[in-house]
Amino acid sequence: MKLAIGCHVSIAGGVFNAPKNAADLACETFQIFSRSPRGGPAAKLTGDIIAQFQAEMKKYNLDTFVIHCPYYINFGSSNPRIYHGSSAVIREELERGSSLGANYVMTHLGSAKDLGQEKAFKQAKEGLTKVLKGYEGQTQFLLEIAAGAGEVIGGSFEQLAELMKPLVKFKAFGGICFDTQHAFASGYDLRDNEAVASTFKKFDKIIGLKWLKMSHINDSKVELGERKDRHEHIGEGLIGEKGFEAILGFLHKNPKSAILNPKSVVFPLILETEHDKVKADIKILKILRNKVSK
Helix, strand or coil, X not given: CEXXXXXXXXXXXXXXXXXXXXXXXXXXXXXXXXXXXXXXXXXXXXXXXXXXXXXXXXXXXXXXXXXXXXXXXXXXXXXXXXXXXXXXXXXXXXXXXXXXXXXEEEECXXXXXXXXXXXXXXXXXXXXXXXXXXXXXXXXXXXXXXXXXXXXXXXXXXXXXXXXXXXXXXXXXXXXXXXXXXXXXXXXXXXXHHHHHHHHHHHHHHCCHHHEEEEXXXXXXXXXXXXXXXXXXXCCCCCHHHHHHHHHHHHHHCCCCHHHCCCCCEEEEEECCCCCCHHHHHHHHHHHHHHHCC
């Protein structure tokens, strides 16, 4: 069991290029879009492509990766095509993830501005249930905390707990992807040991730490509670290295954390920072991990 550090990498030229792209950045795990995040049909995953991908995973000694759903997912849309399409695309991503051997598929949930909070949440829970009903693959589904901007769905622990209610009965529901920048922008302090302990105590009370399965680990360009999605390189933002040392220390040492669950092999920590310095971000996180594990 370990905290595995990596980042989002490109699949340009074919999904089978992702493991090498990850290895070139010294990743221990990685994240991809398996299709264009902006729209259009997904490239078919043939048997040859899947075999090539798995061979590259083995070649670069990688055994963990995750898939991020496209940006256009919106369970709060008043447009039936967008709403039903969101369920269909996520289900397709889960099936594609199972074919490739992904650990998790995670998604943002969209905005309630069309329908209002009550109707949007009802619709979102129905759409998310539709995603998992009848799905028998191995890749698990995660909800990602949002940055809390506007009428975004899923910007608080309370909202995520509500959205989870109809999903926990499905074995394919894994839990939550905790994005450090999104959480910080939504008002959850992560800047030191005391703040981290307080934030995860709230998470445990409202959601349960057993549902914490991975993290997008990004510093923040914006202040605590500013409700904007603005990622920054590790140590250059307003969470700071002290905050990330506290986060990694909590994940490593807390007995309720999913990382210490015997059923968990790896807890992915995925950077979503610009690639100009992402290799440096990975190095910093590895140093901090080594420090807290002593």
